[in-house]
Each structure stands twice: as structure tokens, then as C-alpha cells.
Amino acid sequence: MKMSSLVAYDNSESEDDSCAQKEEGAPAPSHTDPAGCSNSDLRPRPADSVSDQSVTEQSGSTLHFYPKLQNWDGGYCSGQKDKHFKDSCAKPRRAGPLQAPLCVPDASNPAKRVSASASGVRPYVPKRQRQARSEETEDPANPPEQVLGDLTRKSSVLSDGSLRVKACLGEKPKAAGIPRKLLMSLEGHQGPVNTVQWCPVPHVSHLLLSASMDKTFKVWDGAESGRCLRLYTCHSGAVRDASWTPCGQQLLTGSFDNTAAITDVETGQQTVKVDNQFKVMCAVPHPNSPDVFLCGGYSSVVKAWDSRCCKVVKAYKAAIQQTLDILFLRGGKDFITSSDCVSRDSADRTLIAWDYQTTAKVSNQLYHERYTCPSLALHPQEESFVAQTNGNYMALFSSQRPYRMNKRRRFDGHKVEGYAVQCDFSPDGAILASGSSTGSAHFYDYQSGRVLHSVQAHSQPCLRVSQHPVLPATAATCDWAGEIKIWH
Template sequence: MSSLVAYEDSESEDDCLGQTEAVTPASIQTGSCGPNQEVRVCNSSEIIPSPHSFTPDPDRSVLDSHGHVLERSRSLLHPHSQPVSCFDRQSKYCRGGKAQEKHLRDTAAPLGLPETQGKISPFQTLPPTPQGFGDGLNPAKRNHTVRSGVRPYIPKRQRLATSVETVDPNYPAEQVPGNLTRESQILSDVSARIKPYLAHKPGSSGIPRKLLMTLGGHQGPVNTVQWCPVPHLSHLLLSASMDKTFKVWDGAESGRCLRVYTCHSGAVRDACWTPCGRHLLSGSFDNMAVITDVETGQQVVKLDNQFKVMCVAPHPSNPEIFLCGGHSSAVKAWDSRSCKVVKVYKAGIQQTLDILFLRDGVDFITSSDCVSRDSADRTLIAWDYQTTAKVSNQIYQERFTCPSLALHPLEESFVAQTNGDYMAVFSSQQPYRMNKRRRYEGHKVEGYSVQCEFSLDGTILASGSSTGSAHFYDYHNARILHTLRAHSQPCLCVSQHPVLPATAATCDWAGEIKVWH
């Protein structure tokens, strides 16, 4: 019988257990006895079990397992002494019991896990003991720091929440991957400039006279700009360009580009908001008509018309239906749910320039470039939507094409922009007679697709000009109210804000967009 007990690694231990730190005999000797004392064993057959070969009870925690090993070791070393737990606060052998107990709990149960995951199963390895149990004799040796290579587990929800909060708000939204940033939620924010006008009934429209901001970013001519028709989202401004993209801007406050949509391989000739304000309808020279989700930028529907699309128009009472016209003698009506053509309107024309639905979508007007030497009997054609029959093709008799149409918001009338450098007004009820006593003159068209638009109350009619100016007319007496020197290139569109008074957006052939107030 020897005075000291020597231990050797068991050959039957697991490989994973062999890499963990366990309670060594040296730590037991220095922790339980004085430096000059010897450990004697009464019977050589009573050997302290090796900590490596110890199998914990599945219902006990790692703390109970370590305590059981140490308590049995002390009982063998001091057979006449009463067993004392090493984690007892009053123990004279282990003065740092509570601190080590807390450290072992933190090591056994990773950060962010439930308490039930801190239990150890019979098939799991014992966690390494960070310090010898004898370190409690010297408080200066106690070190409860976590190893540098160990990283606490962080739940996925907490990681996502942290990533949202750490995003720089000044970073462009279109360059931030994913949809986690606050800038990506462009339909959930209400502009502080729009909010005061939402609770009140809109008053009379005014005339914009000063430049508010300039929006640059398109590399080609901007064909159209349009404010969102939903009042609380009316700070969003849509622009469609010949550079194959269309964009959504914050046109009320920051002037920042909120989203760029690149779903076309050709020039985007026309784009508009759907009545709900959550989707965009666009037509391009790549023969495609696309419905795009404003928030995510994903294509909801993409349809091939087999001709270059010049104009698109959603049905006012059935938003799933929209019309497409362009370099074809026919106008197609698509159903976005089935992605099929539901109606075809055929006419002996070369191309359709614009489409305008009349009240309730029962009838609609198409504008074409079919002009003969003697008359223009098919320049404007009225169609019955349900039967696809021509209601009238004798609406406009002068030999000028009409690049754009606009419906009055209150009265039963509409206007047509003509290449005769004037706008003509028509009745929106059969037989769609033209008012020959009222013309809106003073601007130039000169072959450009210059658009016109009414204010929300219908008192002001605005039009662009090939000279780069924006013209505002009094609708009732056809008098020019103001001429705005907006651009150096031809001004193609003037869009008046539906909520803010005396606010309008203009675009030109050089790709520049300006907001006026």
C-alpha cells in the first residue's frame, strides 16, 4: 500500500471525454489537505474512481455530478470526517463555492437557452472544469472569465432585431440587401408634410411658382411622372424613363429615390399606379406589360403583348383588368389573375398613343396616329368595354394626332392634347361632341408626347411644352394662369399633387425631375 495514489487514463474512455478537463488528483490533494500532509488509503482495494470514467445521472445536473465525485473522494481521504459538499457556503475547504457554482451554471447552460437545455444527458460530455477545486484556498487565484474561443448563442430573432437597429438610416435603401431596413417599408410611413392635410377637406388648388427640389438619377428621357393616388401615400412619386427603369421617389420631403425597378429590357414608355397604391403597372418597348409590387420590387405579373407597348390603363372599377396599346392595330385587355387576354379591340390603325377610361369604366377612348389627307375620322375612337364594339369614331375631325388624354375629375368631360399646339375639350357622354368654343393654347407640342392633367378639384388644367415650360390654365375660361420656366429640354409631363396645394412635379427629355410648390 503506497502513501500516494497514482492515476492513469482509462483505455475505455471516449475520445470526446479525453479532451475535457476533469478534477485531477493533484487538485484534490491540494484542496483537501495541507501542503505537508500525506494522503493515506486504509484499503488498497478502495480506489477513488477516475473522474473520466464517471457517468452522470441523466436526471442530475453537471453541478451534482461534480459534487458527488468530490464528496466521495473526501470520504475516502478522511474516513472519520463528516462529508461536506464543496459548494457549501460555510465550507472551510472551498471558500469560493458560490462563485464557482454560478460559473459552472453559466458554462453548462449557454446564454439565451431555456433552463431545460442546461441539463446534461448521459450521451453528452462533461463540461470542462475551469479551475481546480483547490483554488478556493487562495482568492487571488480565482478567475471566472469565459474562454476567448467560446461565443454565447444568440437567438435568431435577437440577431435580426440587432441588425435592424444598427442600419445606418442615411444609407440608400436600394443598396441595402433584403427587406429588413426601415427604408424598405416605403408603404408604411406617412410623410410629415402630408399628414396635416389628411384630416381636412382639400381646398382650392394653387399655382406652384418656386422650385422645391430636383431629382436626378435617370439616364434617359422621363416620359411620365405620377403621384400616388392614395392620400396617405401621396408623397410617393413614380417616374418612368427610356433608360429601361422606373423609380419611386420621396417627392414631399427628402427627394430620395426609394426604389429602382429594372424588370424591363427595353425603354419604359408608360407606367402608372394601381388604385390600391401597392402595385405599379408598366409598359415597355420590350413588348412586356408588368405589374410590380411597390414594397418588394418583385414582379407579380409579366405578360407578352407581341408588340411595343405605348400605353397602359387599369380598369377603374375592376383593378385586375388593364388595357395595353401600342405598335399594333389592336388593344388588348388582360386579366392579371389568369394572365390571359380577355378582350381584343381591333381597329384599322397603325398604333395606339393613349387610352382613357371614362366614368365607371363602361366606355373608354383610344387615341391613334391614323390621319388621312382629308380627315381624321379614327384619331379618337370610343369603345364599349363589354362588347368590344366601336361606339363612335367621328369624335375629332381635325387633322392632328392626339398624344395624350385626361379626364375631368368632376364634370362629364375630357381633354385631348393635340399636335396643333392646343388642347381640345370633349363631352364624355355620347355622342362625345367637341366644344369648339374652348381651346387651351399657348404651349408647343411639336411631335413630343406632351401630357396634360387636371388638378384634384378640376379648376386648373396643366400641360407641358416642347419649349421646356409648364403651363397652367383656368379650365372654365381657358385662360393661362401661369407659365413656369421649368426645364431647358422639352417638358413632357406635369403632375399636380392630389393633397398638397400648389405642388406639382415636372419631367423633361433630358431625364430631370423637379418638384415645385
């Protein structure tokens, strides 16, 4: 009678039912040993004792079951369906010093299966089973460190507040104090930290933004825990500048990869990314138009971008090589740019005042000394701004036309020496802070110009001192070695 066969396969058990090897010289298995290859293993078995890996043969009304046939091949087993399976099992091929007869384990009884560890063969574990085991081994009390740049999980960067900040929100604003003691040190950047900035929104002002030459920028809890809340890896080049948008929900960054990007603080997703076709040194959001931001850098043109259409809406051209910093004046109608021109006749290009709407130069005779100005800062109360100069002092200017320099007041005592050292005012404008190439942080009295206090903050050049907008006598500093410190 013609025979027909059906074979059922199960990937999750294909290797678990493989043959186990035994060292040469071991006693031969008996007919009762399930690991042996006796003729008794080839006899028909009841239907309830046969696993899914079996060969069924139907002859008339009688159903015979045989175990899935294996063939020894160099230490591994492979299924065979030919008629020579008995010879292959009875006379296995020699494959080396460790040779064992073919084993056909009893799949119906897992207790009788030969351990794969005895033969040195690792059993196959299905992917779903491996994932289930990894989830069971995780300790829910001590979860593994989460990837801060993962965009798939929900974040609570803005929803989590600080008790210190909340306690100061209901009080009457106090006079700005001078930080003198180290509160905490934040480490995590692998390159120089170009800038640090507190979030301008009061109820989440515990958030501290940092941008580094290691191609990343981060948001920290700078008020209490000091931990990094989110890591952003949106750029392929060094992040030269970073700032909060006025709403505090997005971050504007400029990088040496020729791009400027707007990133959502919560999700970490880039909402806008534009190619400036030059290395971006500074990126500044418009104070009154949240959809517009300016970019300057290794180019003679400053570009104004509209984030809704990702197009250049205005261009400000000057005979310069690169733009070092951009500062919007109060109201957003005018802004100041700083360039790297230091020639004898460069007084018309060192600091330039622009009309935002018409792109015309309002004034180009602001600063007549032969020093570059790596950074600018606007006074929060008065109509004035300061320019950090490579002459190792900060010059004071009027923020109203014709933007004249105050020659009777200057802030000196620190060193710049070619570093992009930045300066910052306290919320009430009474204290002006600046970093130094010597690693120290200097605090000046704005009215008199004298030094109130100096602290040796870092061993490397201190590039920025950012004073907290809510907490009194609190400031953050960053240095050329990638370290961030919080002072109180």
C-alpha cells in the same frame, strides 16, 4: 517495425504556415532561429507544442511528432510525405535571384511565425474570416447605400408617411393653387422621363412614380426628402408608360420590350408579366376591375388582360398603325383610344370611343382635324375630357355620348411639336396643366381657357406636369433630359 502515419489538414491555415522568403545575402539562420532549416527542427517535439498540421508516427507505445514537411518549389511550399524530405529541406532548389532556405515555422507559437509580408506573399484569409472582418469594419451609424432593387430586404415604402401630407388630410380641401417656386430637383434617371404620377391614395400621396427610357422606373419621396425610395429594373427595354393601380400598392408599366408588368411597390417583385408581341406605348388599369388592364402600342389591336390568368380576355381592333394613349371614362364602361392616323380621311380613326364589354366602336367621329393626340386626360368633376393635340392646343370633349368636341373652348399657348406632352387636371378640376416642347409648364383656367401662369421649368422639353392630389399648389414636372422637379 512497420510504421503508419496520419496527416491532419486545415484549409484555414494551409497558407499561413507556408515558408517565408528572404532576400539573397541575408545571414544564415542559427539553430535557435525558428525560421531556419536546421536539423534541430526535425527532432521530435512534445505533443502539446505541435499544431494540427503535423505528421504523427506511432511505434509501439511511443508516439513521435514531426512537423508537416514542406518542399520549396519556385517560391511556394508544398507538402511532401516521401522519405527525401530532409534533403529537400536542406538543399532547396534555386528559383531565381530571391532564394531562401526552406522554413518550417513553429506552429505552436504564433509569435515566432515569420511575417508573410516580409516575403511579399499574401497569406490566405478564409472566407468566413473575410466576411467577419467586412461586417466589423462597417459603421452602423453610417451604413452603406442600400441597393434599391434588392428584393430580399424588407421595404417601408408605403408605411412611411409624410408630415406635410398628414397635416393636409385633416383639413378641408382647399382650392387648387398655382406652383411658382422650385421646391427640389430629383436626379437619377439616365434617359428621358416619359411620365411622373403621384400616388392616388391620399395618406401615401407623397410617393411619386417616374418612368424613364433608361429601362427603369422609380418611386420617390416627392413631398419632403426627395430621395429615391425604390428602383425597379423589371424591363429590358425603355419604360414608356407607368401608373399606379387604384389600391396604390402596385405599379402597372408598359415597355418597349413588348411586355407589360404589374410590380409590387413594397417587395419590388413582379406579380404579373405579359407579352403583348408589340412595343407597349400605354398601359391603363381598369378603374372598377382591379384584375384587368389595357395595353396599346405599335399594333392595330388594343388588348385587355386578366392579371389572374395572364390571358387576353378582350381585343379591340381598328384600322390604325399604333395606339398613343388610352383613357377610361367615368364608370369604366367606355374608353377612348388615340391613334397616329393623320390622313385626309382619318377622322374615324384619330379618336375612337369603345364599349368595354362588347368591344364595339361607340363613336369614331370625335375629332375631325388633322392632328394626332399624344395624350388624354379626364376631368375629375365634370363629364368631359381633354385631348392634347399636335396642333399646339388642347381640345375639350364631352365624356357622354356622342362625345362631341367643344369648339368654343380650347387651351393653347404651349407647343407640342411631336413630343408626347401630357396634360393633367387639379383635384378640383379648376386648373388644367400641360408641359411644352420649349421646357415650360403652363397652367390654364378650365372655365375660361386662359393661361393663368407659365414657368420655365426645364431646358429640355417638359413632357408631363402632375398636380398633387392633396397638397395645394404642388406639382411635379419631368423633361427629356431625365430631370424631375417639384414645384410649390
